[in-house]
Amino acid sequence: MSRTVYVNGAYLPEEEATVSIFDRSFLMADGVYEVTSVLGGKLIDFDGHLARLERSLNELDIPKPEAFDSLLEIHRELVVRNDITDGMIYLQVSRGSAGDRDFVFPDPEVVKPTLVLFTQSKPGLAESPVAQKGIKVISIEDVRWGRRDIKTVQLLYPSMGKMMAKKAGADDAWMIEDGFVTEGTSNNAYIVQGNKIITRALSNDILHGITRAAVLRFAREAQMEVEERSFTIDEAKAADEAFITSASTFVMPVVEIDGVTLGDGTPGSVAPRLREIYLEESRKAAI
Structure with a gap:
């Protein structure tokens, strides 16, 4: 069964999810990420991960994605859509794609960040042998x-x-x-x-x-x-x-x-x- 993932405002089957080959996370490793664990269908330490994400973005001068204030809702929606009991949610924000390769940061007023989230199901995560x-x-x-x-x-x-x-x-x-x-x-x-x-x-x-x-x-x-x-x-x-x-x-x-x-x-x-x-x-x- 295909996972539902989130890419720039859309919930999509993973087979249909795409990011530009010019995205700076691909070309320059110009992006940040967080991984939040899920136990019993609930998010662990979410507020801490969100705060660290904001700090990472600020340190690299990457603008917050437009959906930043909706990230809790997005995490919960992915848990439901993918029927995650125990597992993890991976979140990544990059500086986005300017449509070409350049070392210089693109204009943040023109190029918006790329936001991607996906789930990983890990049954029995807390009971690891x-x-x-x-x-x-x-x-x-x-x-x-x-x-x-x-x-x-x-x-x-x-x-x-x-x-x-x-x-x-x-x-x-x-x-x-x-x-x-x-x-x-x-x-x-x-x-x-x-x-x-x-x-x-x-x-x-x-x-x-x-x-x-x-x-x-x-x-x-x-x-x-x-x-x-x-x-x-x-x-x-x-x-x-x-x-x-x-x-x-x-x-x-x-x-x-x-x-x-x-x-x-x-x-x-x-x-x-x-x-x-x-x-x-x-x-x-x-x-």
Whole structure:
């Protein structure tokens, strides 16, 4: 059965959806995106994703699409039309198409942004068996551009990182810059020492994760100690626990780094508890 997608104001069967070959997201990676999870037919952390989308657009001087104020309605309509119980909604905004290729930004009064949304059905998303056993990561050099706080569609190196991990028999990669872990290929990274949760502080070096913000808030409310600072890959290998967070994995334990087993090789107590809290509280607040 064909999905219904959204392109520039129209709901269309995916086979009929098109974007210009001159769209700047295609030619220049000149666009931003968000991914919102759906659990039980409701949107998780939608307000946070919308706020970050607005920030990303502002940072790149991309005008808001005309339908910006209707994005909640559009998300909900796609959930209904595609009968999504558990899954994700991908949203992308590009600077649009000026009808040719040029490095110079087109006149925003003439060229309007391109807005695309589509769904991905993921039954049992919150009950992933992977969360019960944890994942393995490798470390790779971080060679991305300097504005990782903007959620752009420049995802080639993260994609390469995931392929490096796959080739090494691992599940994902953590990126290293100046000896310190920045983040995962598509997630924020954490270690646990004793009962202290350690994660890199917000800056232009990492994505300001929406799930990250919620998880750290819940951790503090649960009287867990949180320290926002940089940590090395060697420190991570010696940690009691490690985990990642993202909109699609929620809280996911890490049990091996560069072939070094953490603890007894199974998820510890902190990450699973945070996952439980996050899912419980997020379901309550879902819209």
